[in-house]
Amino acid sequence: MTHRPTDTGEPALPDPERVDPAVLTALLVRHGWERRGGAPGRYSRWTPPNSAGRLPYLQGSAADAAPATGSGTGTSLLVPEGSPRRGRTADPGYADRVDLIGEALTALARSAAPSAREVLLALTVPGDEIRWRRDVPRIGDAVPWTTAEQLRAGARAMLLAAARGARQTAGYFGERHGPHAAGFLEQVLVGPVTGGHLLTAYAPVPDGRPVTSTLLRALQAARDAVDFQRATGGMEAFDAAVDLGVCHELAEALVRLVRGTEGMEVAFAWSPAAGPPGGFAGRPEPLEFSPGDLPALEAASARYLRREPSIPVRVTGTVVRLRRPTPSGGGSVRLRVLAGADVRQVRVRLDEAEYRIAAHAHLVGLPIRVSGRLESRGGFRRLTEAVGVTPVQVDEAERDRLLKSLHGGVDTFEDACGGDS
Numbered sequence: 295m296t297h298r299p300t301d302t303g304e305p306a307l308p309d310p311e312r313v314d315p316a317v318l319t320a321l322l323v324r325h326g327w328e329r330r331g332g333a334p335g336r337y338s339r340w341t342p343p344n345s346a347g348r349l350p351y352l353q354g355s356a357a358d359a360a361p362a363t364g365s366g367t368g369t370s371l372l373v374p375e376g377s378p379r380r381g382r383t384a385d386p387g388y389a390d391r392v393d394l395i396g397e398a399l400t401a402l403a404r405s406a407a408p409s410a411r412e413v414l415l416a417l418t419v420p421g422d423e424i425r426w427r428r429d430v431p432r433i434g435d436a437v438p439w440t441t442a443e444q445l446r447a448g449a450r451a452m453l454l455a456a457a458r459g460a461r462q463t464a465g466y467f468g469e470r471h472g473p474h475a476a477g478f479l480e481q482v483l484v485g486p487v488t489g490g491h492l493l494t495a496y497a498p499v500p501d502g503r504p505v506t507s508t509l510l511r512a513l514q515a516a517r518d519a520v521d522f523q524r525a526t527g528g529m530e531a532f533d534a535a536v537d538l539g540v541c542h543e544l545a546e547a548l549v550r551l552v553r554g555t556e557g558m559e560v561a562f563a564w565s566p567a568a569g570p571p572g573g574f575a576g577r578p579e580p581l582e583f584s585p586g587d588l589p590a591l592e593a594a595s596a597r598y599l600r601r602e603p604s605i606p607v608r609v610t611g612t613v614v615r616l617r618r619p620t621p622s623g624g625g626s627v628r629l630r631v632l633a634g635a636d637v638r639q640v641r642v643r644l645d646e647a648e649y650r651i652a653a654h655a656h657l658v659g660l661p662i663r664v665s666g667r668l669e670s671r672g673g674f675r676r677l678t679e680a681v682g683v684t685p686v687q688v689d690e691a692e693r694d695r696l697l698k699s700l701h702g703g704v705d706t707f708e709d710a711c712g713g714d715s
């Protein structure tokens with residue numbers, strides 16, 4: 295995951311003219327702030343949550359890592375009603391509404407209430423919020439280094455699984471859709487670190503929210519499948535859950551996050567500016583998993599890995615590595631995939647005649663095309679039953695580009711034909 299941590303100092307204040315009062319109000323409600331009257335049609339007054347009124351959404355969040363401040367902090371916000379439109383200077387109430395929002399943002403920045411910072415962060419960092427919480431032993435609010443690493447690694451694996459599942463449903467992906475999943479993570483923002491047991495990520499909000507909605511749906515299906523397996527001993531629910539985004543990679547991420555804890559929770563909060571995607575509740579229930587779920591999750595992970603079939607493909611790729619044990623006979627070739635399979639590279643075993651074709655194509659800078667079966671074993675990195683190796687003609691400009699990309703890091707042809715490291 296490409297982490298882009300926000301500043302852990304004072305939160306940056308957003309531009310008051312760009313803050314929609316309806317979004318600010320929705321965030322205050324989400325984080326348990328209490329409405330204390332106001333002037334109907336003009337503004338509403340809000341105070342921080344007290345310890346008794348904290349919402350379930352904040353359980354295990356930064357609000358639990360600090361003393362409850364309640365309304366005794368003295369913070370009181372006035373939030374205007376209606377949405378000021380930027381530049382509407384002709385509206386006599388426009389300046390007043392912007393001033394009220396500016397004062398509310400300043401009050402949030404100065405507030406001792408832990409949730410005030412989270413409200414400001416949600417206004418500054420757009421996106422759907424995904425929060426992981428692990429119930430692990432702590433000394434104060436500190437956790438072992440390895441425990442914090444397990445949280446980040448598990449969350450990263452979970453997001454990668456969801457990004458792959460948004461493109462295609464499968465029980466096991468291996469290397470498939472790797473570039474797409476990595477590209478999604480480049481857009482994910484990570485919130486301030488409040489402890490090694492908590493992690494908050496902000497996912498982008500494209501039309502339909504394919505990755506975030508896939509992750510929520512898959513976790514709900516995994517929770518139901520685990521419950522079914524624990525009640526009946528059957529694994530059928532895991533088979534049906536594949537169509538909802540559950541896969542080997544997601545099961546492995548859950549195992550990693552649950553192991554060594556007393557429980558793990560994933561909570562979702564939709565971007566208040568975009569609202570929930572179609573078909574989803576406005577405030578989804580958090581998904582919880584416990585150590586008692588591990589046998590079912592581990593069995594499902596192994597089941598998905600074992601059952602995923604090989605795939606017939608016709609791959610076009612450039613030869614980036616050649617290897618054969620003797621000067622004559624067949625050998626193995628590594629291809630950088632250009633088309634025909636959702637992986638970066640594949641290895642293929644060729645007979646002597648086909649190996650010679652591949653070697654010549656490499657020398658002259660031409661891609662080749664080959665048919666076979668992409669084996670699930672090993673992560674869809676190997677092509678078996680290869681037939682029909684043929685060079686693919688390209689124009690001179692494309693050929694020069696391929697030659698430069700192929701040989702940019704290869705000093706001699708012997709390097710290209712070296713060991714398959």
